[in-house]
Structures are given as structure tokens and as C-alpha cells.
Amino acid sequence: MNEPIALYLQNKEDREAVALALYRAGYTVQERKRKDGGKTVVYLEYWKDGPSAQ
Numbered sequence: 001m002n003e004p005i006a007l008y009l010q011n012k013e014d015r016e017a018v019a020l021a022l023y024r025a026g027y028t029v030q031e032r033k034r035k036d037g038g039k040t041v042v043y044l045e046y047w048k049d050g051p052s053a054q
Contacts (some may be wrong), residue, residue, distance in 0.1 A: 004030075015044055022046045024037040 007017045019029045027046045034041050 002047055002049065004047045006032075007044040007046065008041070009044065015042070019044055019046075025046075 006016065009018060015031065019031065022029045022044075027048050029046045030044055031046055032045050034043075
């Protein structure tokens with residue numbers, strides 16, 4: 001599972017809580033931004049590195 005998975009959560013507090021839970025579970029987590037028309041969409045990407053990434 002080395003390919004990033006995108007997770008879209010609109011609420012900043014929800015993104016922070018989920019990111020912390022994923023990090024504690026051993027995942028690498030990044031908050032990303034992209035343009036969607038005239039809006040900026042903020043989302044999380046996460047993946048598991050290393051030999052236990054299955």
C-alpha cells in the first residue's frame with residue numbers, strides 16, 4: 001500500500017483528528033490542496049511505508 005489514498009473531509013477539526021489517528025496507526029499523512037474550479041479543496045493523503053505496508 002505505497003500508493004497514496006485521498007480522504008476528503010470538509011471540516012478542519014475532522015481532518016486533524018483523522019490525520020492524528022492515521023499517524024498513530026503508523027501511516028504517513030499529508031494535508032494537500034488543489035484547485036477545483038474557483039475553489040481550493042483541502043484533503044488528506046495517507047499511505048503506509050516500509051515492510052509492514054501490505
